[in-house]
Amino acid sequence: DAEITQSPRHKITETGRQVTLACHQTWNHNNMFWYRQDLGHGLRLIHYSYGVQDTNKGEVSDGYSVSRSNTEDLPLTLESAASSQTSVYFCASSESTGWLSGELFFGEGSRLTVL
């Protein structure tokens, strides 16, 4: 079965360290997204991509970057981790057909703690 996997599922790091969260999908979807989920804020969009070599900033992109070198992967990098980036991170993917967007499929999440 097609799926979307995130790794690591849990990570603890220190302020100032670089961290990369991996996301791999086997749906062959063009669209991929990174969200963070925090109490009181819900899910907020960090970065997204519509295809290979395409990346775009979302609502809360400061301090984060992504790259899309193939269809399957969209790694999320925190260049210099800050305590405010402690959160649960979700990767998601979807397919678009013409003007119609398809369902959004989510990974299980990566819980990041920055000390």
Place this chain on the structure above:
Amino acid sequence: KQEVTQIPAALSVPEGENLVLNCSFTDSAIYNLQWFRQDPGKGLTSLLLIQSSQREQTSGRLNASLDKSSGRSTLYIAASQPGDSATYLCAVETSGSRLTFGEGTQLTVNP
């Protein structure tokens, strides 16, 4: 800026009850609306997707309606079961497959 609100934030009902979860959004120019379920410590699972041209979608005991002009959607759950206990989120797409989420309704179904 699109804002999505879900009321109530939490709901507790006895098993077997029919219930309605509400979602409202401020910008009616949406492409679609999705309802998701999230179990504790898990990712989100898509339940129903309603395109902007549709009025409702059904899947099993779930029925979702969409009224774009009033900026509202409801998720109806029939004959609730303890296994339905989870957080339910709605999200609207306003452009480019990007979704704006509500904060969810935490549902508890008591045996």
